[in-house]
Amino acid sequence: MTEKTVNDLSIMIGGDAGQGVESSGAGFCLALARTGLQLFALQDYRSQICGGHNFYEIRISDRPLYSHREPIHVLIALTPESVALHLDSIAPGGAVILPEKFEIDEAPLKERGISVDSLPLMKIAEEHGNRLMLNTAALAATAALTGFPLEYMEQVIRENFGKKSAELADTNVAVARAAHELAMERFGEDFPFRIEPPKKATKRMLMNGNEAIALGALAGGCRFVSAYPMTPGTSIIEFLSALPHEYGVVAKHAEDEIAAVCMALGASFTGARAMTPTSGGGFSLMVEAVGLAGMTEVPLVLVDAQRGGPSTGLPTRTEQSDLLFTIHASQGEFPRIVTAPTTIEECFEAGWRAFNLADKYQCPVIIMTDTFLASSLRTLEMDAIDFGRVVIDRGATVKSTDVDGESNGYLRFRFSDDGISPRALPGRGTATITAASDEHDETGHITEDSDNRVRMMNKRMQKLETARAEMKSPILYGPKDADLTLVCWGSTFGACREAVDEINAEGGSSANVLRIIDLWPMREEEVREALESCKRRVLVEQNYTAQLGKLIRMTTGIEMDDTLTKFDGRPFSPPEIKQRLGLEAGSGNEVGPKDLQRADQEYVVRRLR
Amino acid sequence: MDPRIYNAPTKNTWCAGCGDFAILRALKLALAEQVIAPHEVLVVSGIGCGSKLPDYMNVNGFMTIHGRPLPVATGAALANPELKVVVVNGDGDSYGIGGNHFLHTCRRNPNITHIVENNQVYGLTKGQYSPTSDKGYVTTTSPDGSMEMALNPLAVALAAGSTFVARGFAGDPKQMAQLIVAGMQHNGYALIDVLQPCVTFNRVNTYDWYRSRIYKLDEMDETYDPSSSEAAWEKAHEWEERIPTGILYNREGIPTYEDQVIQLRDNSPLKGTLSLWDDPRPEQYESLKEQFV
Ligand SMILES: Cc1ncc(C[n+]2csc(CCOP(=O)(O)OP(=O)(O)O)c2C)c(N)n1
Ligand SMILES: [Mg+2]
Numbered sequence: 039m040t041e042k043t044v045n046d047l048s049i050m051i052g053g054d055a056g057q058g059v060e061s062s063g064a065g066f067c068l069a070l071a072r073t074g075l076q077l078f079a080l081q082d083y084r085s086q087i088c089g090g091h092n093f094y095e096i097r098i099s100d101r102p103l104y105s106h107r108e109p110i111h112v113l114i115a116l117t118p119e120s121v122a123l124h125l126d127s128i129a130p131g132g133a134v135i136l137p138e139k140f141e142i143d144e145a146p147l148k149e150r151g152i153s154v155d156s157l158p159l160m161k162i163a164e165e166h167g168n169r170l171m172l173n174t175a176a177l178a179a180t181a182a183l184t185g186f187p188l189e190y191m192e193q194v195i196r197e198n199f200g201k202k203s204a205e206l207a208d209t210n211v212a213v214a215r216a217a218h219e220l221a222m223e224r225f226g227e228d229f230p231f232r233i234e235p236p237k238k239a240t241k242r243m244l245m246n247g248n249e250a251i252a253l254g255a256l257a258g259g260c261r262f263v264s265a266y267p268m269t270p271g272t273s274i275i276e277f278l279s280a281l282p283h284e285y286g287v288v289a290k291h292a293e294d295e296i297a298a299v300c301m302a303l304g305a306s307f308t309g310a311r312a313m314t315p316t317s318g319g320g321f322s323l324m325v326e327a328v329g330l331a332g333m334t335e336v337p338l339v340l341v342d343a344q345r346g347g348p349s350t351g352l353p354t355r356t357e358q359s360d361l362l363f364t365i366h367a368s369q370g371e372f373p374r375i376v377t378a379p380t381t382i383e384e385c386f387e388a389g390w391r392a393f394n395l396a397d398k399y400q401c402p403v404i405i406m407t408d409t410f411l412a413s414s415l416r417t418l419e420m421d422a423i424d425f426g427r428v429v430i431d432r433g434a435t436v437k438s439t440d441v442d443g444e445s446n447g448y449l450r451f452r453f454s455d456d457g458i459s460p461r462a463l464p465g466r467g468t469a470t471i472t473a474a475s476d477e478h479d480e481t482g483h484i485t486e487d488s489d490n491r492v493r494m495m496n497k498r499m500q501k502l503e504t505a506r507a508e509m510k511s512p513i514l515y516g517p518k519d520a521d522l523t524l525v526c527w528g529s530t531f532g533a534c535r536e537a538v539d540e541i542n543a544e545g546g547s548s549a550n551v552l553r554i555i556d557l558w559p560m561r562e563e564e565v566r567e568a569l570e571s572c573k574r575r576v577l578v579e580q581n582y583t584a585q586l587g588k589l590i591r592m593t594t595g596i597e598m599d600d601t602l603t604k605f606d607g608r609p610f611s612p613p614e615i616k617q618r619l620g621l622e623a624g625s626g627n628e629v630g631p632k633d634l635q636r637a638d639q640e641y642v643v644r645r646l647r
Numbered sequence: 648m649d650p651r652i653y654n655a656p657t658k659n660t661w662c663a664g665c666g667d668f669a670i671l672r673a674l675k676l677a678l679a680e681q682v683i684a685p686h687e688v689l690v691v692s693g694i695g696c697g698s699k700l701p702d703y704m705n706v707n708g709f710m711t712i713h714g715r716p717l718p719v720a721t722g723a724a725l726a727n728p729e730l731k732v733v734v735v736n737g738d739g740d741s742y743g744i745g746g747n748h749f750l751h752t753c754r755r756n757p758n759i760t761h762i763v764e765n766n767q768v769y770g771l772t773k774g775q776y777s778p779t780s781d782k783g784y785v786t787t788t789s790p791d792g793s794m795e796m797a798l799n800p801l802a803v804a805l806a807a808g809s810t811f812v813a814r815g816f817a818g819d820p821k822q823m824a825q826l827i828v829a830g831m832q833h834n835g836y837a838l839i840d841v842l843q844p845c846v847t848f849n850r851v852n853t854y855d856w857y858r859s860r861i862y863k864l865d866e867m868d869e870t871y872d873p874s875s876s877e878a879a880w881e882k883a884h885e886w887e888e889r890i891p892t893g894i895l896y897n898r899e900g901i902p903t904y905e906d907q908v909i910q911l912r913d914n915s916p917l918k919g920t921l922s923l924w925d926d927p928r929p930e931q932y933e934s935l936k937e938q939f940v
Binding site: 072241242243244245249253256257259261262264281283285286287288290292293294296297298300301302303304305306307308309310311312326327329330334418420423425426428429430432463464465467468469470471472473474475476482483484 | 655657684685686687689691694699701702705706707708709710711712715717718719720721722723724725726727729730747748750751908909910911913914915916917919920921923924927929930931932933935936939940
């Protein structure tokens, strides 16, 4: 008998698009999470509805997880292609489950002590239900293999399918039971990677970054959202559209992203809190209106959920390559705020905080995420989404009645020391409000007068300096004075965090992570100080040109010692970071997953000069 | 109401004789007739000579970017349905760069009155041909004459589902004011395309050119039925010799976009936002967490 590892494994379901890999994966996640286990789940799919290989990866643990991680321990291969693609990612002692006899070369797997079992799962699905229930059978077999009690799965199956019909739920349960029984006979309790529900089932949520942003925005008072569908931004408007009507959120699917951003801008001009979520391609179309918001000082919240670029790029994959673009997007110079949450909790905060920043500084605020953060699921403590913490601060806004009777005296763009002109809303008092994309005077009317131009530019740009004081300082995770500092932004923090935890646990060298959430305007002095005290600075970014590195150099003059970039659309994992740093991979990971080997060959570790 | 209440102290920069003056006047007359206070109306424009109009008025005005006033106005109308929203922009702004928004606004039917200052030319950029320039029209960008068919905005609006379609003439501000009143009283999107001579750049479609062709639909034919889409379709295609003005099409009783938005029945995004400002009521969201458990 080999030694058993409990609650420290990854399961992958791979199959063709259209085989329901995602929905069954999500159902399995729910069953696992309800027992109190902690999860990190990643979906990986292609931009096609049917055909093409998809997979869903679920990492399971007793402790909080912040990243996916190689290797995987169980591969449920619904098609032969799954095996070929993930061959090198399977841990020794792991298992491959096939739903029928596929023609695959088992030798390389067997060599590494990986068991390959074909179970007549398709037959079971057909016998007790139909072919579409193959997923259910496969997951029930996985439960049997890993020792995860079937009852949790049954409960989720009943909930999910019961909505459609009781009969459908019954057949699925019958399929699950038959598959489970068969797999128990085959595997017994031999499999070394086990799942054991914790003694106490802590209630947790399974949430992704987009959902957290949407919840944050809602609680922050967002009552208008307009968008044009674009992966991975789409689920934000979908979530807000699906809310009960009582919340009063008007969601508009516009004819294109230009209309979407302009609708949000128009709504915000009237005083409603409005947002427009998109991805890089949509953001490209919105750019001119971002400048309009800057010029007319209309608060505007945008979300750029980045994906692989350029152009259509890798539509369903992750990348962090829009940073310098969003900071500079649109002609001319105007203040804007760019913030990039690094965790799902921070996505929630960004969701409401963005509206406060937009209102206070009367400018566009861009929340940046990426496919990985927007769509990966993680278990969250119930209080991680704390509505009580949400603050609604509308900044220097003149409440309606205040401008009554001031029709001729109210100056929408009044010059001020901090650059902020108290905002009155059209129609909420007798004052009329004029705004123009042309340069204008304090009343909002058009002028090209040179003195006025200089004062107006100074006024608007002063807001950037005023805002800077409120921007978040860089945050250090891990021991101070470490030998190595990983510098990152956005979603790569998760993998960096786990990588340094492992490095520190292994002894030898020490490491920490410096992450910057508020990227523009940046707390330049603090970033400089934090970086100056680092022994070795290694930038970790999911792009080709090391954009954060450039931004840091531009604003602080500091150069990184090394740079790890990655632009294949697949997220960094902790072992990959360690491997590329030249540090030994963690235990249980002796087999170099394919990704890591390739990383060595194809990626350049460049020095920023 | 005295239309002078809408006067702004700003200096007008239109050329002497520009048809836009009459449109500005007609809008003021129409607002005064409806007794709408300056702060109750929002006039949204794009970029172009005609789009400077809100700068010359004492109303809520938003001069946006080229081609985009319709979606900006749609957002404003959805967020605060109490505002009377009027869009004013040029033919290039409306039918060229903003063409996609025009199409979708027609079928969307928001409660917006849309006045197009159609001078069949790009005025502000000094005289290039526009989507409504007649074929063969010679300009700096069409030295051999424009090679594209002129867009027929009224027919496009009808085909795209617009519920109110009218044509005005800048030489007749009184009629135009009536059309604007009718458009604003119409529940839904109202297109008023105005033949607007550009005295500086359009030497073909002059006041005389228009005057010799236009006739008033209601005067010509007292039995003309603007609720008939067939009649409107036919009239929308009259151009070369005879050009009809007035209300070509007016179909009441079709719900606006706003009418159909369930969230707007009790509240508006603006009111929702404003009430949270005083009382954020965090507990109202607590139950949403259960869908993630
Ligand atoms: C994105 C963009 N492209 C081009 C321009 C330049 N531009 C300003 S007004 C205009 C055309 C104006 O024509 P029209 O809309 O018919 O208005 P008019 O001046 O005739 O009243 C153009 C092309 C611009 N401001 N923005
Ligand atoms: Mg024009």
